[in-house]
Amino acid sequence: MDSVVILQARTSSSRLPAKVMLPIKGFPLVVLAANRASNTGRSVIVVISNEASDDGLAELLKSYGLKYFRGSLEDVLSRIVNALVAYHDDTLVFRLTADNVFPDGALLDEMEAVFLNDGLQYLCCNGESSGLPYGVSAEITRLAHLREASDKNTCALDKEHVTPYIVRKFGATYFRKYSYLKKGHFRSTIDCIEDFTTIQQVFSGVDDPIKESFLLLVNRLENKLYQPISIKLNPPIVLGTAQFGGDYGITNISGLSDVKQCEQLAKTAIANGAIYLDTARAYGKSEEIIGQSLKGGWGGRVKIITKLSPLQDCPKAMTASTINAFVDASVYQSCSALRVQKIDVLMLHRLSHLLDWSGGIWRRLLELQNLGVIGELGASVQNADELSRALDISEIQYIQMPFNLLDWRWEAVMSKIMAVKASRNLTIHVRSGLLQGLLTSVNSYHWTQANVDDSQIIIAWLLNKANECERVNVTDLCLAYVNSFSWVDGITIGVEDINQLRENIIYLNNPKLRQDQINEINRTRPILSEATLNPSLWRSVSR
Numbered sequence: 001m002d003s004v005v006i007l008q009a010r011t012s013s014s015r016l017p018a019k020v021m022l023p024i025k026g027f028p029l030v031v032l033a034a035n036r037a038s039n040t041g042r043s044v045i046v047v048i049s050n051e052a053s054d055d056g057l058a059e060l061l062k063s064y065g066l067k068y069f070r071g072s073l074e075d076v077l078s079r080i081v082n083a084l085v086a087y088h089d090d091t092l093v094f095r096l097t098a099d100n101v102f103p104d105g106a107l108l109d110e111m112e113a114v115f116l117n118d119g120l121q122y123l124c125c126n127g128e129s130s131g132l133p134y135g136v137s138a139e140i141t142r143l144a145h146l147r148e149a150s151d152k153n154t155c156a157l158d159k160e161h162v163t164p165y166i167v168r169k170f171g172a173t174y175f176r177k178y179s180y181l182k183k184g185h186f187r188s189t190i191d192c193i194e195d196f197t198t199i200q201q202v203f204s205g206v207d208d209p210i211k212e213s214f215l216l217l218v219n220r221l222e223n224k225l226y227q228p229i230s231i232k233l234n235p236p237i238v239l240g241t242a243q244f245g246g247d248y249g250i251t252n253i254s255g256l257s258d259v260k261q262c263e264q265l266a267k268t269a270i271a272n273g274a275i276y277l278d279t280a281r282a283y284g285k286s287e288e289i290i291g292q293s294l295k296g297g298w299g300g301r302v303k304i305i306t307k308l309s310p311l312q313d314c315p316k317a318m319t320a321s322t323i324n325a326f327v328d329a330s331v332y333q334s335c336s337a338l339r340v341q342k343i344d345v346l347m348l349h350r351l352s353h354l355l356d357w358s359g360g361i362w363r364r365l366l367e368l369q370n371l372g373v374i375g376e377l378g379a380s381v382q383n384a385d386e387l388s389r390a391l392d393i394s395e396i397q398y399i400q401m402p403f404n405l406l407d408w409r410w411e412a413v414m415s416k417i418m419a420v421k422a423s424r425n426l427t428i429h430v431r432s433g434l435l436q437g438l439l440t441s442v443n444s445y446h447w448t449q450a451n452v453d454d455s456q457i458i459i460a461w462l463l464n465k466a467n468e469c470e471r472v473n474v475t476d477l478c479l480a481y482v483n484s485f486s487w488v489d490g491i492t493i494g495v496e497d498i499n500q501l502r503e504n505i506i507y508l509n510n511p512k513l514r515q516d517q518i519n520e521i522n523r524t525r526p527i528l529s530e531a532t533l534n535p536s537l538w539r540s541v542s543r
Helices: 029-037 052-063 076-083 105-117 143-152 156-161 164-170 193-204 214-221 259-271 286-293 295-301 320-338 356-370 384-391 408-423 444-449 455-468 474-482 498-508 515-524
Strands: 003-008 043-049 068-071 092-097 122-125 138-142 237-240 276-278 303-307 343-348 374-380 396-402 427-431 490-493
Touching (some): 003 029, 029 043, 029 052, 029 092, 029 105, 043 076, 286 320, 356 374, 444 455, 455 474, 455 515, 474 498
Parallel strands (some): 237 490, 396 427
Antiparallel strands (some): 092 138
C-alpha cells in the first residue's frame, strides 16, 4: 500500500515569523520534521505557498534535497491535492506540520497499521485523546477523500484546515495506543520563542535528532522547565494573582511574591491546564507582573480576567464624559500593564457599578466592548443577592463568586444558576474555596481575626469530615467540595509558592466527592456569620 507524508510549512507565522527555519541540533525545523517523518522510508513532500514570503523557504528545501510543492497560501487543501496529482486515489496520505518535530516514521508506521487493520477512512493523533503531547500530531486518510473534499468544498475554514469535510463524513477516530500515558496536556509544538527554547532543550542531549524515538523525546520533554504534572484538570484551575501585587491571604507568611516567582507560578499553572489568570486593577502591580511574565508568546496560551478599578476616587456627581474618562483610564491602564490591545474578560469589581452614576459605568463598558477593547464582560459578586441580580443581565457572560464547603449562602440560588446556564452562554468561576487559607488553619488567632471566637469546634469538624470522606487533609476536602459541582466552570486558587501550586493541582485531580458526602457536609456544617464568610469584614487582614 502506497503512503506519502505531506508536511505543511510556511514562513508567515504571526507569532514567530519564519519559525520553520529556526535551527534544532543544526537542522532547520522544517528539515528536521521532514527527515524524522521519513526515517522509516516513507516519502515526504513539503507543501509551501507560492507567495514571495516563501521563496527563501523554497531555496532552503532545495539545498537539502527535499521534495517540495508550491501552491495557494490560503487554500491549503488544494495545495495538498495538487502536490499529489501523480498519486492514485488509494494512496494513504499523512498530514503533518513543520512546527511539530516529534512525530517520526515509527509513529506513522503504528498509525498506518491501525488505520488498515480497523478499516478506517480517517485517523488522528493529537493531544488528550491520544495521550500524547499537543504537537505529537498527525492525520491519515486516503487521497480520494482529499480530492473529494477539494472538489465539493467552498468553505474557507475547510480549505485552510484540510480535513474537516472528511471528519464530518467519516467521523473523528483517534489513535489511542498511548492514551495510558495521559500526557495530552503537555506541549511539544513550536508556536512562540518559549516553545522553541523548550524543544531546543529537549534535543540538546540527543545524539541523532533524526532517528531519536518520539517516545524518548516525550519523556525528555517532561523534565523541562514549566512542564506539567502528568494530570489534566476538569474544571481547569484559574490562577488568582492577588499575591502578585500584595500580601494576600490570612495565613500568608511569605509576603509579596517576587517577579521571578510570579513568572514561574503563572507558567506552571498554564502548563497544567490553567486557561485563565485572574487579576484586577486593585491588585497593586499584579497586572504589570503578568504582562511581563507572559512575554514571548505565553500570553497566547491563556485568557486574562481583570477587574475594573473600584473607582473609589470618583466624585459623587459626574457628567457622562467624566464617567467615561474614569472608566477608560482603568481599562486602558489594564491594557498597558498587561501588554495587550484587548482585554479578554473584564469584570466589575463591584456589582453596584451596574447602577452607579445612573448606569454610566456599565454603558461605557458596553461601548468599549463594541469597539473591540473588551472581549467579554463579567462581574465579581459577594453574596446571593448580587449573584441573582447578575444572573438576570444577559450581557454578563462571566461571574466570579466565593464558594466553599462552609458557605451556606448560595443554596437558595442554586436552581437559578442551573437554569440560566442552560439558557445562555455563562461561565462561572468560584473563588475562596479555602477562604483565603482560613479553612486550613488550626491557628485560633487567624479565626479570631475572621470574627470567630470559638474556632476549635469548626477546626474539629473540618478534620473529622476530611477523615470521614477519606481525603488527604482539609485542603483536599475543601478543594474536592468545590470541584464536585457541575455548574462550576473554573476554580480560582491563589498560592504563595510553586510547591503549594503543585500540591493544589494534585488535590484537584483526586476523585470528586459523592453526592451523599456533599449532602452530609451541607447538613452538618457549622453555620458561620456573614462577617466570617466575607473577608472584607475581617478585623485586620491584608487584601
